[in-house]
Amino acid sequence: MEDIKLMKGNEAIAYAAIRYGTDGYFGYPITPQSEIMETLMAEMPWETTGMVVLQAESEVAAINMVYGGAASGKRVMTSSSSPGISLKLEGISYIAGAELPCLIVNVMRGGPGLGTIQPSQADYFQTVKGGGHGDYRLITLAPYSVQEMADFVALGFDLAFKYSNPAMILADGIIGQMMEKVVLPPYRQRKTEADIRQESPWAVQGKLQDRKVNVITSLELDPAIMEENNNRFQAKYRKIEETEVRCEEFQCKDAEYLLVAFGSSARICQKAVELAREEGIRLGLLRPITLWPFPKKTIEAYGAQAKGMLSVELNAGQMVEDVRLAVNGQTKVEHFGRLGGVVFTPDEIIAALKEKLLKP
Amino acid sequence: MKQEIIIAGFGGQGVLSMGKILAYSGLMEGIEVSWMPSYGPEQRGGTANVTVILSDKPISSPILNTYDIAIILNQPSLDKFESKVKPGGILIYDGYGIHTKIMRTDIHAYRVDAMDAATEMKNKKAFNMLILGGLLKVAPIVKLENVLLGLKKSLPERHHKLIPMNEAAIKKGMEIIREI
Incomplete structure (x- = not known):
């Protein structure tokens, strides 16, 4: 029989992340999503799967750690709630501009500003219409149950890697705080350096003798090349719009x-x-x-x-x-x-x- | 079978944990459950509440307008939730925390003097289990054996030695509940 557990949506995200074979979580606490990092810290996955769990000094630091981890081809994620996501947006735009995969979780609360800690869905525009600067898109999944909080970790990562694009789980205080029955996904192995090299040949993996150096950047000083880059992003976005609607x-x-x-x-x-x-x-x-x-x-x-x-x-x-x-x-x-x-x-x-x- | 329950009182009265034990009992019973807390700053003194739904069918909204059962542990919660009990529904309250009469005549109102009984048992922490016992007496929505299994599931192992005390409190609650 499947092992049915009772837990909060936030806890389900944490357990699902460990089971997915996530390499790293970088975050900074904020209500109503603090249980994500609390659960990860309590489970100590660095002793079992080798997953890194790190409380950064700020949201800005956390998203830039995600940027670095993603550049090396790792499965990396962060989570926050509305005001914290606002702080991360510069980094999210850079990650989108550098065409890197990662998973971001926003457990929304009432705004604007520091607002309240209660549930809200007022970050819809921020998430699907940009938020950060430039013509980028975030693959956005909206879970409506604790089960989907668990399931969308894998779906979000899979889509992010399929399209080399950041993905977001856009939840809110209700789904984060409520407890329901959940069947956690099975364990997957974390990727080895060899796996990453094969599946993500763009990843920076240190000095390798047999191939040219990979460079990850969102900077391009020549506008003609930057337009080409943008056209490539847009073609990718059209393909996602064609194939990934749920x-x-x-x-x-x-x-x-x-x-x-x-x-x-x-x-x-x-x-x-x-x-x-x-x-x-x-x-x-x-x-x-x-x-x-x-x-x-x-x-x-x-x-x-x-x-x-x-x-x-x-x-x-x-x-x-x-x-x-x-x-x-x-x-x-x-x-x-x-x-x-x-x-x-x-x-x-x-x-x-x-x-x-x-x-x- | 579907029971939509609100448990409301002061933060620190064991409102959320009573809800959690009910939810775990439902899990043991093999039915669908949802547990939705108020998680605001009201947990530091005002009213804290939790909505627990137990159902043999998938649960839609975790947030409700009206309830089959209201467990009311202080006056502000009575003021807020008395009108939201469905006609024919159940309202259970602790006599110590409530100063006004129950005005509704179309519901079943029950009183559990849990604060007094907990003091008698020299264990303030038995309070919410006394209330839970009262609930199980008038609305046997989950079997006692599943409540005990639920307790085991929801308590960390180092607290398992407290289960017999909790069981005694539940049984005491079953004895002292009375209809108003």
């Missing part, structure tokens, strides 16, 4: 109205769908799992048949812009949110649906 549908087939929600909001929306259907409202839920690449085509297709869509987010209206772009005027798209760390209840969602879409 989206889940709940009771959408016969739905007259649709909720669109990601992460913890999608969980609360599932309950709203149950309650609405008890009232005879044919409501469904579309859950983008990848926020970038965004499930444009699925949402566009449902836009043609739904009487209206409500984008339900713990923010002032961010993903709703992408929903509107995808729907392109085919149906009415409204937003409902709570701000600053306040979480909506299922009945508030139904009230908003009635107010914004069902009222004649």
